[in-house]
Amino acid sequence: MKLRPIPSYLASMMRILLFAGLLFYSSAAVAQDSLWVVTEAWFQGEDSLMGTRFELTPEWTGHNAVIDRAEDQISSIVLINTDTVDHVFSTNAPETEDTILEAGTSTNVALPAMPQGSFRYFLSDERGKVLGGSGMIRTGWTDETLFYWNLSDWDPIRTLDAAAGIPIDFDAPYVPRFFTVNEESYPSTADDPNALVAVSLGDTSFIAIANHGFMDHVLHFHGFHVIMVSSTGYPERVGWNKDTVPIRRGESLTVRLIAYQEGMYPVHNHNLIAVTNAGFYPGGMITTIHVMP
Numbered sequence: 001m002k003l004r005p006i007p008s009y010l011a012s013m014m015r016i017l018l019f020a021g022l023l024f025y026s027s028a029a030v031a032q033d034s035l036w037v038v039t040e041a042w043f044q045g046e047d048s049l050m051g052t053r054f055e056l057t058p059e060w061t062g063h064n065a066v067i068d069r070a071e072d073q074i075s076s077i078v079l080i081n082t083d084t085v086d087h088v089f090s091t092n093a094p095e096t097e098d099t100i101l102e103a104g105t106s107t108n109v110a111l112p113a114m115p116q117g118s119f120r121y122f123l124s125d126e127r128g129k130v131l132g133g134s135g136m137i138r139t140g141w142t143d144e145t146l147f148y149w150n151l152s153d154w155d156p157i158r159t160l161d162a163a164a165g166i167p168i169d170f171d172a173p174y175v176p177r178f179f180t181v182n183e184e185s186y187p188s189t190a191d192d193p194n195a196l197v198a199v200s201l202g203d204t205s206f207i208a209i210a211n212h213g214f215m216d217h218v219l220h221f222h223g224f225h226v227i228m229v230s231s232t233g234y235p236e237r238v239g240w241n242k243d244t245v246p247i248r249r250g251e252s253l254t255v256r257l258i259a260y261q262e263g264m265y266p267v268h269n270h271n272l273i274a275v276t277n278a279g280f281y282p283g284g285m286i287t288t289i290h291v292m293p
């Protein structure tokens with residue numbers, strides 16, 4: 001059978017389609033071009049709080065978006081401040097600069113080059129930080145299985161005061177009532193595919209962890225030791241192999257988990273108050289590693 005050459009109009013059409021496909025692919029790969037700073041009331045049990053989040057759309061979901069970037073590359077992001085007050089944007093990456101986000105406007109913000117790891121971006125003004133506008137930047141992760149845990153602690157009164165413009169006394173005793181992983185407390189953490197580490201036996205995965213709260217946190221892993229692969233606060237800890245991982249205030253780090261045994265294993269905060277909701281156990285910062293056969 002003789003193969004006929006592809007007519008030239010068809011060949012050029014195929015090239016256009018291929019080009020359009022590549023364009024679509026590359027724009028899909030460069031995610032999180034814009035984030036919206038949104039403030040809303042939110043609820044934990046019977047308590048009402050005020051919250052500020054970096055959302056992927058102007059709609060409130062209550063969850064701070066993750067920003068993924070290539071490693072060692074300067075990039076940018078457009079931040080749309082839908083609030084009626086100005087905010088200040090910062091990161092915990094080296095050589096970061098603060099940027100003012102004027103109320104009701106969009107700002108193109110430069111993100112510094114970061115090595116492979118996990119970093120925090122956040123509002124550093126008082127209202128923005130107390131209301132929890134604070135998320136994660138993951139750099140240099142492409143083919144790896146990657147989970148993330150944004151840890152925070154919440155005092156409802158502080159959030160209401162900050163939203164009302166009342167100055168916060170950071171020296172006053174701090175007794176938070178809620179403790180969250182990705183802005184959810186246990187048992188809701190089990191519904192979050194980023195918080196619940198569901199993997200297969202023998203898998204290697206990574207967990208990016210950031211402490212956005214106002215106190216230090218310590219996580220205890222049952223069933224596994226994890227290996228520290230990045231830390232913004234304590235780079236000398238890279239290589240540590242531990243079942244207990246401290247995450248200091250403001251720190252972000254990444255650990256590697258090798259799922260060498262099947263089963264369900266809890267990961268919980270080692271501080272008793274941090275595994276409660278409004279004083280009731282169990283709650284707060286508890287999630288699960290689920291290793292399937």
Ligand SMILES: [Cu+2]
Binds near residue numbers: 221
């Ligand atoms: Cu334990």
